[in-house]
Amino acid sequence: MTTTIPEQPSPQGAPKGTALLEAKGVIMRFGGLTAVRDVSLTVGSGEIVGLIGPNGAGKTTFFNCLTGLYVPTEGTVSYRGTVLPPKPHLVTQAGIARTFQNIRLFANMTVLENVLVGRHTRTREGLLSALIRGPGYHRAEARSRERAMELLAFTGLAGKAEHLARNLPYGEQRKLEIARALASEPGLLLLDEPTAGMNPQETRATEELVFAIRDQGIAVLVIEHDMRFIFNLCDRVAVLVQGEKLVEGTSDVVQSDERVIAAYLGEPFEGAPADEAEERENDR
Structure with missing residues (x-):
């Protein structure tokens, strides 16, 4: 780790x-x-x-x-x-970020996508930017992916970034919840x-x-x-x-x-x- x-x-x-x-x-x-x-x-x-x-x-x-x-x-x-x-x-x-007693991951999303969800409070791109998908949107998306990968490396999950969350062993699902919480920069x-x-x-x-x-x-x-x-x-x-x-x-x-x-x-x-x-x- x-x-x-x-x-x-x-x-x-x-x-x-x-x-x-x-x-x-x-x-x-x-x-x-x-x-x-x-x-x-x-x-x-x-x-x-x-x-x-x-x-x-x-x-x-x-x-x-x-x-x-x-x-x-x-x-x-x-x-x-x-x-x-x-x-x-x-x-x-x-x-303030939290995890839950019962794991609440997005089971059918990848490990990386789960962490990206946690970034939403730290991104400033609105609906219009997402629809137009201009240069600002792509820069923000790249920054979010870079940060998400840093957090996956921190929790020892970088090698499973493209795996579905539901396929992770139980202990790694717990780590993924923590990585997703950390993505909000608490x-x-x-x-x-x-x-x-x-x-x-x-x-x-x-x-x-x-x-x-x-x-x-x-x-x-x-x-x-x-x-x-x-x-x-x-x-x-x-x-x-x-x-x-x-x-x-x-x-x-x-x-x-x-x-x-x-x-x-x-x-x-x-x-x-x-x-x-x-x-x-x-x-x-």
Whole structure:
């Protein structure tokens, strides 16, 4: 796998340590169900932050609030100090890209074409230019193909550029999703269970890829159930339990927290979100 992306000016660049993503007091309700309860999280430039929790903890729902798929019932999500619009394509244009827990490739398009789709927010050629297909259109198309091939080389897929996406092995399909997300030139990449279904060798390759992405100045926020992967990878880890942020800190802090251990073992602990909700109900 190539370990560097060829230098490319990016409008999303930011000094290391600058706060990129700021989610404040995010609440997401579906009717009478509160899936995310007052969650706040910050991701700085150059950081890799993990988001973990048992099944049903609200991790993907929170991701969807960050990327415009859901409009939070309460709270705000800002990127580089600007509140994000509740539309996924505008969030992508602002500088946030994501992958999904379930692979969402264009199966009948080639590997290269899939990455070219990810370039659409960074091209300025409109419908008229595409219809006329003048010199400007051809120059833009050539630049997009060149950049797409750079990203395929970065993810180790350049040799399969003309293969149909559906014919790639599972691990390479995951890589292709990441390459397509990177094609939008993000400052922040959100990965939803990037190693799900992978063998140890594929997981290790994904870890190296995420480190390489971070080394290019792109911050990463990742959901994952593989604890070894998360704790090896992340600068900070936040734990969601029943929609609430239970604890946030370094890998050592999170791993040694008795509440986290109890939550994963399914054991009750004092001050658990369910206990607090029950107390509020009893007070009525």
